Amino acid sequence: MNALAATSRNFRQAARLLGLDSKLEKSLLIPFREIKVECTIPKDDGTLASFVGFRVQHDNARGPMKGGIRYHPEVDPDEVNALAQLMTWKTAVADLPYGGAKGGIGCSPSELSMSELERLTRVFTQKIHDLIGTHTDIPAPDMGTNAQTMAWIFDEYSKFHGHSPAVVTGKPIDLGGSLGRDAATGRGVTYATEALLAEYGKSISGSTVVIQGFGNVGSWAAQLIHARGGKVIAIGDVTGSIRNKAGIDIPALMKHRNEGGHLKDFHGAEVMDSSELLVHECDVLIPCALGGVLNRENAPDVKAKFIIEAANHPTDPEADEILTKKGVIVLPDIYANAGGVIVSYFEWVQNIQGFMWDEQKVNMELHKYMNSAFQHIKAMCRSHDCNLRMGAFTLGVNRVARATLLRGWEA
Numbered sequence: 582m583n584a585l586a587a588t589s590r591n592f593r594q595a596a597r598l599l600g601l602d603s604k605l606e607k608s609l610l611i612p613f614r615e616i617k618v619e620c621t622i623p624k625d626d627g628t629l630a631s632f633v634g635f636r637v638q639h640d641n642a643r644g645p646m647k648g649g650i651r652y653h654p655e656v657d658p659d660e661v662n663a664l665a666q667l668m669t670w671k672t673a674v675a676d677l678p679y680g681g682a683k684g685g686i687g688c689s690p691s692e693l694s695m696s697e698l699e700r701l702t703r704v705f706t707q708k709i710h711d712l713i714g715t716h717t718d719i720p721a722p723d724m725g726t727n728a729q730t731m732a733w734i735f736d737e738y739s740k741f742h743g744h745s746p747a748v749v750t751g752k753p754i755d756l757g758g759s760l761g762r763d764a765a766t767g768r769g770v771t772y773a774t775e776a777l778l779a780e781y782g783k784s785i786s787g788s789t790v791v792i793q794g795f796g797n798v799g800s801w802a803a804q805l806i807h808a809r810g811g812k813v814i815a816i817g818d819v820t821g822s823i824r825n826k827a828g829i830d831i832p833a834l835m836k837h838r839n840e841g842g843h844l845k846d847f848h849g850a851e852v853m854d855s856s857e858l859l860v861h862e863c864d865v866l867i868p869c870a871l872g873g874v875l876n877r878e879n880a881p882d883v884k885a886k887f888i889i890e891a892a893n894h895p896t897d898p899e900a901d902e903i904l905t906k907k908g909v910i911v912l913p914d915i916y917a918n919a920g921g922v923i924v925s926y927f928e929w930v931q932n933i934q935g936f937m938w939d940e941q942k943v944n945m946e947l948h949k950y951m952n953s954a955f956q957h958i959k960a961m962c963r964s965h966d967c968n969l970r971m972g973a974f975t976l977g978v979n980r981v982a983r984a985t986l987l988r989g990w991e992a
């Protein structure tokens with residue numbers, strides 16, 4: 582089941598639990614606006630190249646729409662639609678005053694030069710500048726885009742509308758980016774793990790942890806869990822997987838990686854078969870790489886007691902059912918990886934205030950938002966007798982439905 586089907590299914594289940602009016606349910610699924618633009622640029626060799634750009638603005642009942650922009654050859658309008666919808670529920674779960682959006686350009690960023698990427702980003706911004714804005718729709722980086730892309734959007738947008746740093750988040754620090762944004766998703770994952778374990782009388786300290794993915798999210802989660810006394814006993818990325826029963830020395834592994842080394846060449850652990858990573862014995866399993874990695878084939882063999890969904894959509898619905906029957910507690914992506922969008926919100930707030938927070942304040946506020954969301958999810962689980970995924974979906978959908986009703990949607 583793809584991301585679109587899974588999101589719609591979760592939404593419908595949540596709507597049923599909440600007893601939403603069927604007309605309202607239908608209306609909440611319909612995107613506010615779908616934008617498709619043709620972006621033509623001169624390539625470095627003088628020829629012209631055309632690319633299609635998308636922006637789906639799903640819902641703005643709770644505030645300006647928020648979501649990433651990805652550059653990928655297979656940017657599919659249906660998927661962008663599903664991801665925009667997911668952002669609506671995710672921002673609502675975290676109680677941010679935002680709606681949801683998502684966008685992208687169908688291109689292979691690795692095949693474009695820096696100047697071609699800059700021209701493409703500027704043309705895309707010229708085409709959508711009157712549809713995005715500080716109080717309308719605030720893009721952020723996603724697959725294939727980064728802080729530099731956001732800097733170009735900010736600059737191009739500001740030519741039309743005056744100095745507007747809050748029109749995008751995930752900017753370089755020198756242009757109004759937030760301290761702590763780089764670590765935010767991994768840090769949020771760590772706070773979420775702490776909150777969940779505390780619910781079961783456990784803590785990160787002394788727990789055994791397995792992590793799939795050692796990129797931005799996985800490496801930050803690994804460092805912060807290690808710093809709290811958690812034992813990361815196995816870790817894998819696209820190049821391979823390693824394990825050490827006594828716990829991997831994460832600072833040493835970071836140094837090894839930052840010097841260009843692959844996981845499998847790290848001396849402080851033994852190489853293991855990557856297919857065994859997700860079914861490795863551990864207390865906490867944290868997928869931080871791809872979607873759909875937990876499926877009906879491997880779910881019956883999962884030995885973890887807790888799964889923290891740091892990646893988007895790592896558990897497909899069949900696996901979800903199997904894991905629930907086995908008594909595995911799954912903390913859903915819509916909450917577990919919200920740290921990034923929460924600190925993006927802080928960046929927007931700082932830009933509007935024209936005042937920069939120190940990193941300690943960013944982390945403290947992130948902690949508050951993650952803990953508060955967890956308590957609200959638990960309350961929904963209790964009142965609707967459901968698991969954490971449905972607790973999160975009912976929380977998000979209910980907040981958006983209430984805002985929609987209060988604003989009046991049928992007139």
Ligand SMILES: NC(=O)c1ccc[n+]([C@@H]2O[C@H](COP(=O)([O-])OP(=O)(O)OC[C@H]3O[C@@H](n4cnc5c(N)ncnc54)[C@H](O)[C@@H]3O)[C@@H](O)[C@H]2O)c1
Nearest residue numbers: 766794795796797798799818819869870891892893918921
């Ligand atoms: N970065 C964020 O702020 C953020 C926010 C929310 C959700 N996410 C989600 O978290 C996940 C990771 O994002 P990221 O920013 O860390 O990406 P990244 O590109 O920095 O890292 C991805 C990691 O996954 C590994 N990987 C790729 N294919 C793999 C495979 N087949 N098997 C094992 N490992 C594999 C890579 O080697 C890399 O270590 C994605 O699902 C992303 O959508 C990220």
